Amino acid sequence: MIRPTTPDDKTALIAIADAIGFQTNELEELSEMLADYFGGDRDSDHFWITDDDNGPVGVAYCEPERMTDGTWNLQFIAIRPDRQGQGRGATLLRYVEQTLTARGGRMLLVETSGLPDFERTRTFYAKCGYEEEGRIRDFYAAGDDKVVFRKMLNAA
DSSP states (O other): OEEEOOGGGHHHHHHHHHHTTOOHHHHHHHHHHHHHHHTTOOOSSOEEEEEESSSEEEEEEEEEOTTSSSEEEEEEEEEOGGGTTSSHHHHHHHHHHHHHHHTTOOEEEEEEEOSGGGHHHHHHHHHTTOEEEEEEEEEEETTEEEEEEEEESOOO
16 A cells, blocks of 8 residues: 555654665665654655555655756655565556656656666666666766666656
């Protein structure tokens, strides 16, 4: 069941990020983002959604790109490692796309690392219909490129 994220999900979502390899500083940033979202700093545009199977097993966070017409960024998507390979990530991503299309979203961008460890992630986006749109060399660190994927949602 895919549903809006609730404050009670915070601990489980941090645990998912930890399980997929987030570093301490990234976990702290994620915790702050969730705290801001649930602390009343909710922008009506951005949203968190959760894949729930008797408890959170996946999460996605999406926000609009400022100063654009209908362009969105998928800032975070993750599935608990023991639930990966079951189609949950693709289902969650399709749900995000459908939500954005219903809101008049035109384009969805997603970025990831160019490191070999992220080859599976890049393959996932390509299989879901995303095209590599750009690469910024040495973005995250020396030798760690930022790879940007794009999918058109609504051409109108």
